[in-house]
Amino acid sequence: MTARADDSIARTLLALGGWMLRIPRGIAWIFPLAWACLIAWLSSQRVHLGLPAVGVVPLLGNLVHAFEYGILAILCLPCLPRKDGWVELQGQAGWMVVLLCMAFALSDEWHQSWVPGRSASLLDAVTDLVGILGSLWIVRLVGQAPATRPSLLRALWFVTLACLVAAGISTAWDTWVGEGPWPFGGGVS
Numbered sequence: 001m002t003a004r005a006d007d008s009i010a011r012t013l014l015a016l017g018g019w020m021l022r023i024p025r026g027i028a029w030i031f032p033l034a035w036a037c038l039i040a041w042l043s044s045q046r047v048h049l050g051l052p053a054v055g056v057v058p059l060l061g062n063l064v065h066a067f068e069y070g071i072l073a074i075l076c077l078p079c080l081p082r083k084d085g086w087v088e089l090q091g092q093a094g095w096m097v098v099l100l101c102m103a104f105a106l107s108d109e110w111h112q113s114w115v116p117g118r119s120a121s122l123l124d125a126v127t128d129l130v131g132i133l134g135s136l137w138i139v140r141l142v143g144q145a146p147a148t149r150p151s152l153l154r155a156l157w158f159v160t161l162a163c164l165v166a167a168g169i170s171t172a173w174d175t176w177v178g179e180g181p182w183p184f185g186g187g188v189s
Helices: 002-021 030-043 054-079 092-112 122-142 152-176
Strands: none
Touching: 002 054, 002 122, 002 152, 030 054, 030 092, 054 092, 054 122, 054 152, 092 122, 122 152
């Protein structure tokens, strides 16, 4: 069953990636820019969903970081050079996506430090980084030849677990110690 699940996941991700790579590189930058604007807008909102600030709710709130920055990294990929019909993540191109997404993540955390009812945390930025790296790793695996590709299902579980661990550490810190560490100052809390 795992081999069939892997084949199904690979076909689905390849089809989605192929569709994204048909976007002309000249206009592909619109999608990550729009997503970044959405992230910035969401982080400028006061968070009050009427849900308790205990249990799984804060964990899910921190887990969203991995998701939103993983998506941001994926949306940057159609802007990259391609090799054999897939994005070239080797070398500078892949690291440029990581650095660009992390620069935005840190600037967004700084922005949150000025929003009433929000706070900034380096631990949230670490969760962002885990989402970015996990997404790029999965994309890289999908682009490999099926015969040499390790199990995508296992890789997806590993990335999910890594994101949960990062979000869990951030949540635990916030719960037991207080707001996560943020060395760059800020306005309000």
